Amino acid sequence: MRVFERVKELALIMIIAWISMIIMLIIIDRFIVPITLMKKGYMMLLFESLLKITLSSIIAVGWLYLWRNLVKRYIKKFGGN
Amino acid sequence: MSMENYSIIAEILIASFLSTFIAMPIIMKVMRRLNILGIDVHKPDRPDVPEMGGIGIILGIAVGAFIIYAWTGNSKYLAYISTVSFVGLIGLIDDLYILKAKVKTMLTIMGFLPLLIFAIQYPSQIVLGRPELPFIGRLRLTIIYWLLLPFAIAVPANAVNMMDTYNGVMSGSVAIASSSLLISSIILGRWDSAYMSAILLGAISAFYYYNRYPARVFAGDVGSLSVGAAIGAISVLGRVEIIGVTVLMPFIMNAFHSLSSLGGLLERREIKERPVIVEGGILKANVKKGAPETLANLLLRKGEATELELINAYHLLALIAGLLGVITAILMRVKI
Numbered sequence: 510m511r512v513f514e515r516v517k518e519l520a521l522i523m524i525i526a527w528i529s530m531i532i533m534l535i536i537i538d539r540f541i542v543p544i545t546l547m548k549k550g551y552m553m554l555l556f557e558s559l560l561k562i563t564l565s566s567i568i569a570v571g572w573l574y575l576w577r578n579l580v581k582r583y584i585k586k587f588g589g590n
Numbered sequence: 591m592s593m594e595n596y597s598i599i600a601e602i603l604i605a606s607f608l609s610t611f612i613a614m615p616i617i618m619k620v621m622r623r624l625n626i627l628g629i630d631v632h633k634p635d636r637p638d639v640p641e642m643g644g645i646g647i648i649l650g651i652a653v654g655a656f657i658i659y660a661w662t663g664n665s666k667y668l669a670y671i672s673t674v675s676f677v678g679l680i681g682l683i684d685d686l687y688i689l690k691a692k693v694k695t696m697l698t699i700m701g702f703l704p705l706l707i708f709a710i711q712y713p714s715q716i717v718l719g720r721p722e723l724p725f726i727g728r729l730r731l732t733i734i735y736w737l738l739l740p741f742a743i744a745v746p747a748n749a750v751n752m753m754d755t756y757n758g759v760m761s762g763s764v765a766i767a768s769s770s771l772l773i774s775s776i777i778l779g780r781w782d783s784a785y786m787s788a789i790l791l792g793a794i795s796a797f798y799y800y801n802r803y804p805a806r807v808f809a810g811d812v813g814s815l816s817v818g819a820a821i822g823a824i825s826v827l828g829r830v831e832i833i834g835v836t837v838l839m840p841f842i843m844n845a846f847h848s849l850s851s852l853g854g855l856l857e858r859r860e861i862k863e864r865p866v867i868v869e870g871g872i873l874k875a876n877v878k879k880g881a882p883e884t885l886a887n888l889l890l891r892k893g894e895a896t897e898l899e900l901i902n903a904y905h906l907l908a909l910i911a912g913l914l915g916v917i918t919a920i921l922m923r924v925k926i
Contacts, residue, residue, distance in 0.1 A: 512902045515892050519885070520910045523839050527914050530835070534723050542730045558733050565734055573846070580847050580888065587891040588877060 518587075522579045526572075533572045537565050595781050598661070599772070599788045602654045606792030610650030614800045617646045618807050626685075628808045632756060632897045634871045639805055642685050643797065644813015648678045650793030651820060658785050665715045666827050669708035670786050673823040677701040677747050678816035685810045691860065694748075694811075701743035701819050705826060721831035724921030743822040746834070749841040750818030752848065754809055755886060756901050758802035761809065763908035764817050765794045767837040770912030771824055774833045774919035783828020790820045803898050830919075837915040840907040844885040851883035866890060873900055 541564045546557050621627070621640035628641045655671035658664075680697045683689065689697070709716040719735050720728040729735075754760035768791040775784035794817060800807045809817070818841075825834025835842070852861065863880045865887035866873050875881075875890035889895075889903050 512899065512906050515889055515895070515899075515903045516906050516910075518892075519843075519888060520907060523843060523907065523911060524914065526843075527836055527839060527918075531724060531832075531918075534729065534832070535726055537734075538723070538726060538729045538731070562734060562737070576843075577847070577850055580843075580883070583888065584883065584891065588875075 518583055522576070522583065525579060526576045529572055529575060533568055537568060541565055541568075595784070598658070598781075599776075599784055602658050602785060603788040603792040605657055606650040606654035606789045607796045608792075609653040610646045610793045610796035611799065613646040613649050614643060614797065614807065617643055618800070621807075628810075630757070630805060632866075632868055632871075632873065633804070639808050641808045642682070642810035642812050643800065643807035644678065644681065644809040644811075644816055647793045647797050647809065647813050648674060648816050650796060651789055651816075654789030654792060655786075658789070664782065665708055665712040666782055667786070669705050669716060670789075670820070670823050670827060672704035672708065673701055673743060674816045674820045676704050677743060677819035678812050681751075681811035681813070681815035684815075685812055695744060698744040698747045698815065698819070699740050701747060701822075702740050702826075705743070705823065706739070716827065717829070718826060720829075722829065722922055723832055724918055725924055725926045727925055739826070742826050742831070743819050745845075746822040746825075746838055746841070747815045747818035749838060749845040750821070751811060751814040752845045753841050753885065753904075754814040755884070756803075756897055756904070757805035758798060759901055759904045760814050760817070761794055761798040761801045762901070762905050763840060764821070765791060765798050766905065766908040766912045767821060767915070768794060768824075770837045770915040771821070771828075771830065771833060773916050775828060775830060777916070777919040778830070778922060780828050780830060783824050783830050786820075786824045786828060790817070790824065803901055832922075833915045833918050836918050837911050839911040839914070840885060840904065847888070848882040848884045851881075871896065873897060 541561050544557065544561055546553050618640045621642055626641045627638040630637050630639050651674050652671050655667045659667040677698055680694065684694055709718050722728050750760060750764065753763065768787050772784055772787035772791055775787055797809065801809060821834055821838060825831045861882060863876055863878050865876055865882045865884040867876050872894050873890055874894045875887050881887060885904065886900060889900060
């Protein structure tokens with residue numbers, strides 16, 4: 510089997526993971542980082558930071574889930590458990 | 591200035607290459623004499639191969655880093671070699687005494703401390719934070735960046751360590767990754783990260799000469815952990831974090847999917863099923879439940895292969911990731 514034949518699907522998964530990683534970081538920077546709560550104070554600042562971290566983590570987990578799911582499909586296609 | 595930079599790159603690349611290249615035969619001889627040997631399990635005759643050749647890589651990186659520090663006086667290069675040596679020491683202990691996977695990971699997390707100490711000590715020379723992304727420029731990640739910093743050394747170190755499974759896979763893939771980092775840094779005009787990448791490229795290329803199929807030496811954890819730490823340090827100190835992640839994608843893919851299939855961190859000696867079955871020099875994917883879904887396991891699901899065919903497949907994936915790294919650098923020059 511030619512080397513390219515062997516790697517092409519995994520290379521495609523890698524490229525999808527790369528593109529989605531850049532999109533994910535742009536979304537975090539443009540939509541999550543600017544979130545500001547109306548009320549001010551130490552507790553609200555802490556809550557604001559926690560909210561940003563939680564939302565960013567949810568998006569990051571979603572990205573990892575997409576990557577894992579693509580590999581699971583690959584395994585299903587090419588013989589797996 | 592530019593020609594001067596290129597000549598510095600060439601000089602430190604040659605210096606680190608020669609240091610590793612000359613040191614390797616001596617290290618191999620010493621390891622054989624001390625009976626520090628590993629078995630090449632993918633060969634039909636299972637030969638004994640000297641281990642811990644990674645010491646030669648650290649030596650090459652140290653020579654290159656000290657030369658560039660002597661020329662520039664920039665503490666960034668001391669932070670670089672301190673991080674590599676610190677993580678290399680953890681690898682050395684692991685090679686000699688076998689640490690549990692969780693202990694090794696916890697220790698490598700501390701690998702960011704040399705960076706942090708140097709950054710605090712020399713704030714005018716070492717600036718951390720705000721990674722740059724294609725199209726939008728520097729990210730406004732302040733809290734998240736510092737939360738992720740401890741993993742900036744540990745993740746690449748352990749990911750590279752997990753892919754050091756076949757002759758020349760780790761060294762060849764890291765040589766491709768460091769070439770990509772070097773080209774990307776030149777495109778972006780980041781000469782400090784270009785110098786650090788050139789140092790790594792020189793040392794790892796010399797090591798690849800001895801480690802390529804059929805291997806005459808293994809890197810050991812001292813080599814794979816320190817080389818991974820070097821890529822992490824280049825990414826953070828040179829502020830090319832996104833390119834660092836991109837060039838490491840095959841390594842991350844290997845680590846992430848094998849860990850998620852195993853359900854957690856396990857030392858390779860603790861894993862019951864092997865990812866690959868070897869029969870008379872031919873490699874086949876182990877499709878049994880519980881076998882780690884490593885990159886080798888995934889690549890072999892498309893059909894059996896010889897070790898050399900598998901190694902070439904790994905290198906092709908590393909090359910594609912390297913190209914993505916260069917594309918990332920080009921896109922970083924585009925602002926919308």
